[in-house]
Amino acid sequence: MATPVITPIAHFINNCPDRDVYAFEEKTKLILQECLKVRQKELFKAIVFKTITLNVPYLKTYNWQVKVVMSSDRLQNVKVPILQLDLVFESPNSKVNNSVPFNNKLSFELTKEELGTLVQTLEDAKQNLVQALAI
Structure with a gap:
């Protein structure tokens, strides 16, 4: 099961139109997804921590x-x-x-x-x- 953070990123990687500046080749998409999958816990923790600390003294x-x-x-x-x-x-x-x-x-x-x-x-x-x- 993907964390809530990785799902939108994976969706972005997979659904970029070919004409888009962020369009990726299939091989690049697979590499990016694998990197995200390996580091998904770290990414999730970092985003949660950043969100928590936005307005906290x-x-x-x-x-x-x-x-x-x-x-x-x-x-x-x-x-x-x-x-x-x-x-x-x-x-x-x-x-x-x-x-x-x-x-x-x-x-x-x-x-x-x-x-x-x-x-x-x-x-x-x-x-x-x-x-x-x-x-």
């Missing part, structure tokens, strides 16, 4: 620093390590009237336990994405 850059909280208003001597994480997101299609593109910075501080939870959550999200894109 993406992580452009990040910055992190480790700090030590020496004291607080309640305790005189704390000495707790804190990670400050800055994430900068950008959206590829958010230009409005040729103005400045969407640029959103998210900053937060995490304890060691919170950082562990964040890393685990991101790993779970990655695994779910890989499973969703698997054919």
Whole structure:
């Protein structure tokens, strides 16, 4: 069974009129179809990924620093390590009237336990994405 991506491409290859600039000889059609068949999963994943990411903000850059909280208003001597994480997101299609593109910075501080939870959550999200894109 052909994937939804390959079917229109194969249709295009097979149904080009001879006078069309994209007309192919029979031998070329067979070679193109074989190449598409071999790489159909990769092509499908690439097209799905490209479609998903068209309007979704993406992580452009990040910055992190480790700090030590020496004291607080309640305790005189704390000495707790804190990670400050800055994430900068950008959206590829958010230009409005040729103005400045969407640029959103998210900053937060995490304890060691919170950082562990964040890393685990991101790993779970990655695994779910890989499973969703698997054919």
